[in-house]
Amino acid sequence: MSAEEIGKKADLGPEYQRVLPEAQAVAASGDVERACEILLALEKQARLANDVATLKEAVGSILTLCAQHKRWELLKDHVALLAKRRAQKSGAITVVVQRAMEFLAETPSDAVKMELINALRTVAEGKIFLEKERATLTQMLSRMKEARGEIDEAATILQEVHVETYGAMTKLEKTDISTLVSDGSIYAKIDRPAKLVSFHRPLSPEEHLSNWSADISQLLRLVETTCHLVNKENMIHKI
Structure with a gap:
């Protein structure tokens, strides 16, 4: 028995196979919202029955229908809705993000x-189970900001990622990070003995003085x- 089947109260796989074509037909008629509602009802049943596979x-089918019919706002809304459902399974949330x-x-x-x-994001x-996905999304957002010339904002966004998360990234993603460091888009300082990387640029004496000058009392x-x-x-010393 797999981990997903432990605690399973019912098998809603056959019901999913019956409901999916119905939802697809409704979406094809132009009523994507109604199609999503049909699948949301099944999602609730599967979640309460602990049928993770069907869940x-x-x-995944809800998001696919939204994307197939170019309903991007509806897709975004269902990303948030599905992730916040009561007692939502981590496996389902992972599918939401990855799909x-x-x-x-x-x-x-x-x-x-x-x-x-x-x-x-x-x-x-x-x-924790989505830290790699969040790092990838953060990197994508940073690239978009960089392409628009918003270099400082791109660097700030990229620095939100925890250092240990980079270990889970692919070699290509790590190479992209290295390139950003090399061309000066982001700052990185390696502490090799401690095996740590700091992405926070230290302030120069001039920057310290500039910050202090904004508050004379300080x-x-x-x-x-x-x-x-x-x-x-x-x-x-005199003593």
Whole structure:
């Protein structure tokens, strides 16, 4: 018995095979929303019956119908809806993200693509089982920002990815990251003994002064503290 079959209360596979053609026919008639509702009813049954295999098929089919009929806003809405369903299985959420990612190349514009990427990143945020997908989505979003000339924003977005996540990426994805570091798009400093990489660029003395100048009271407090420490050192050495 597979892990997905443990705790399974019913097999809704035959019901899925019956309902899917009906939903496809309804979508073909132009009522994609109704088609999604038909499959959502089956998704609920499969989720409550712990039939994970059928659950995955149902959520994947919902997104596929939306994409096939170019209903990108509806697709984005169902990405969020399916991920937030009560007691949703991690396997189903994984299918939601992975299936939707397959349709990114078919989106009609960069704006639509960016909205879908942001929706998927929101779903994947904080989920360990989706850290690789979130890193890939973040990299895609960063590239789009870079292509639009928004270099600083692209670098900031890319720095959101945890360092350990890069180990799960493919060699091609790692090469892309390396290229961004080499051409100066993002900053990276390697601590080889600790096996850590920092993507946060340290501030230069000029940048520190610029930040302090924005708050004179903070600058005066720093000067006062420094003078106090200098006087303290002088007193200690005189003793």
